[in-house]
Amino acid sequence: MWIQNQQRHDRHGVCPPPAPGKVSRTKQRILCKFVDLTKAFDTVSRTGLWLILERLGCPPKFLQMVIQLHENQCGKVRISGDLSEPFSISNGVKQGGVLAPTLFSIFFSMMLKQANENCEDEDGIYIRYRLDGSLFNLRRLQAHTKTNERLIRDLLFADDAALVAHTEQALQRLTSCFADASRLFGLEISLKKTEVLHQPAPQEAYHPPHITINSSELKSTPQFTYLGCTISSDARLDKEIDNRLARANSSFGRLYKRVWNNKSLKIKTKIQVYRAVVLTTLLYGSETWVTYSSNIRLLERLHQRCLRTILKIHWSDLVTNVEVLEPAEIPSIEALIAKSQLRWAGHVFRMKDHRLPKIVW
Incomplete structure (x- = not known):
């Protein structure tokens, strides 16, 4: 399943945060929205997850084993040394479990697929690349016939997500599609913790972008800590x-x-x-x-x-x-x-x- 579509694995694989110095060399503006999902692992719809696994061709016996691992799950709350009455847990994957990251990645990938279906072709960032020739010869990227392009709309690691685009209008469309898909899959975006960063092109004046979700404007920030690294609006280190x-x-x-x-x-x-x-x-x-x-x-x-x-x-x-x-x-x-x-x-x-x-x- 993952081998046939390696793109999903690339999204959730090991990839360091973008280097600030390299961004300024593209001579294009970049807008990035850092999404924070409220208790992402705990709010996964189990019914939807089982349906997704079934449609992706998961063997019935294995699927039944996964379902049984999540059945009849209860929890208690400890308050000042006293335990509350047990309550049933019907949503989410088991945090700390071996299967939890994989199950969430599958669920999240299907949500992104749904979100991207309603996006336009220019929404995102096109990366021009060329894999032949000398690794450190950047002049080979100036060729018009031997280069390829790859569209990138999101940078993901576990439940951390960043949506990227070149224009404010494109980022707004990506945001709206992402919010609609999140609502459809039962995930909630934290409006207080979701922030937008604008890295203007060289010689371009900085201005805070105005991105909204359900008429609520998101916070614009000059710098953001993503995966432990500080990304700044001036694209410097x-x-x-x-x-x-x-x-x-x-x-x-x-x-x-x-x-x-x-x-x-x-x-x-x-x-x-x-x-x-x-x-x-x-x-x-x-x-x-x-x-x-x-x-x-x-x-x-x-x-x-x-x-x-x-x-x-x-x-x-x-x-x-x-x-x-x-x-x-x-x-x-x-x-x-x-x-x-x-x-x-x-x-x-x-x-x-x-x-x-x-x-x-």
Whole structure:
């Protein structure tokens, strides 16, 4: 079922958030609506889900097993140590269950299929791509005969959804179709948490878009945190770098007494903790970053300060940055970012040609 239509798998597969620096190179405006569904996993219509599985060709015996796993389900509420009377649970998939993510993805994919049937051809973003030739030769995309186009209307991960378009009118149509399909499938959009972001084209003035759902205007925001990464209206990486620095600095500070200033721990152990806790926080999502020298300097400054604290190196010792990295056996931030980007590039390059991450990368 999933092999025949890999597009659905691409939607819910691993794909980092769009890199702010790459967006500005397209020289086109992008409008994005970040949808928040109210208790998405808990409000799935089980009757509708069983019908969808049956129409998709799910074997009857397996379907019956899935149904039985969700039958006669009850719950209780604990209040101040006391349990309420049991009540039946007739909607939703079991959060934490092995089947829950797959069942929700199938249900959500059918809802999106219903929503896209009423959209127009220009609603969304067309990605021009070419898979032959040198991977890093961008001039090959200027050809008119050897390139292909792929329409992208939504970016999805689990129950997080983002609708994208080039114009405000197209995004409004996508929003209306998505809202109608959500209502039809029993899902509810949280109007308070759903926000719209506008990234204007170069030399274009910024203005907040006006997108509505059932006559209620959605909040327009200059920046939004999507899958842990900050996406800004100016299509720059500065706010994301500031966010990474603040989080990494906080993680380092919380472990000062317990780890960094603990004399019973070896330096090697402290470095391992630093790699696992601080560096992973600092460089989260760096696979898709388009960095400038100013960004690298800020990251390197925190990297050096943390290592000097761990190694007990004072500024008066006159130790260079290169000499700090050698005993710690850790590369510079610039090298770590390059390593992560090359690793991600290899992963994407080995994907099949029809996979969405490979096309948009």
